[in-house]
Amino acid sequence: MKITELLSPRKIAIIGASADRRRAGNIILRNLKEYYDVYPVNPLRDEIEGLKCYRSINEIEDEIDWAIVSLSAEKSMDAMKSCVEKGVKLAIIIAGGFGEVGKKKEQEELKKIAGDKCRIMGPNTVGMLLPHNNLNTLFIPGIKFLDGNIAFLAQSGSIGVILMEEMAKEGLGLSLFAGLGNRIDVNENEFLDFLEKDEKTEVISLYLESFSDAWKFFRKCREISAKKPVILLKAGNNKKSSRAI
Known part of the structure; x- marks a missing residue:
């Protein structure tokens, strides 16, 4: 499924x-x-x-x-x-x-x-958040977020939570947040399939440390970017940062 x-x-x-x-x-x-x-x-x-x-x-x-x-x-x-x-x-x-x-x-x-x-x-995930459905499986107490039109996929839960709260400070709301974790099954490419057609999502943002399938990812991003912006923050682009993750 x-x-x-x-x-x-x-x-x-x-x-x-x-x-x-x-x-x-x-x-x-x-x-x-x-x-x-x-x-x-x-x-x-x-x-x-x-x-x-x-x-x-x-x-x-x-x-x-x-x-x-x-x-x-x-x-x-x-x-x-x-x-x-x-x-x-x-x-x-x-x-x-x-x-x-x-x-x-x-x-x-x-x-x-x-x-x-x-x-x-997951495993090693902070969970998922769909504010418009009151679906919040995050285990971070008191986390600040707003309902909105930006989807955010994060491979790192801690980075994801920090950026989510910074978005809230700027008045930017979320249509979906997903902590991808170790991605042994569900991954960023599957979420892109959903977000491409999701009417509540107008912007897609991602924080990734690696790709599940880079060729499929960039092909999908090219298709989606004709309809809505896709913003990627990719960690590990030099030797020091690569060792850190």
């Missing part, structure tokens, strides 16, 4: 939901619970933020569109297996500790588990 078909979820499970309001699994839950059917998953809790808590995603009777996995890298593996068993369409894997720290074998194993049954965003 293409990402263009996945951006209107209704039922979202949070695997690793937490009662601690400082933790990602609680921040994301509170971001979403007023607007979506949210299902906290935590075997140690009966209830979180007034919502029934499930011991596993497979205990949820309803079909689940998205699962946000707020667990360690090791535990994310088992969570991914559960997502596949449940028939989840998209899993957003927050944890780092995969390819970005040299653990490419674990990253490939995560991708193998998902196969063609479940799409993956």
Whole structure:
């Protein structure tokens, strides 16, 4: 299933939901619970933020569109297996500790588990934001953003958040923000397919450290730029910056 078909979820499970309001699994839950059917998953809790808590995603009777996995890298593996068993369409894997720290074998194993049954965003991602749909899976508390017409794709979550808040200071709003993370599945090229046709997006901006498929990326940008501007900030263009990322 293409990402263009996945951006209107209704039922979202949070695997690793937490009662601690400082933790990602609680921040994301509170971001979403007023607007979506949210299902906290935590075997140690009966209830979180007034919502029934499930011991596993497979205990949820309803079909689940998205699962946000707020667990360690090791535990994310088992969570991914559960997502596949449940028939989840998209899993957003927050944890780092995969390819970005040299653990490419674990990253490939995560991708193998998902196969063609479940799409993956991440791992090592800050999540996704669609302000006009009140869809905010970012785990950064108090982040400032505005609704608007600029889409922003960022391979680095920290850089993405900094630039997002700077945009808000300048009165620039977002139609979509996506932290791409390690891009073991969903990548910038798929988002470009969606953003090309998205009526809410008038400008596309990207921060990338590398390309999933450079030839496809630049071909797509040429097509889109005839309709709307595409702005790319590419890191790693010299030896020092390349080593830093």
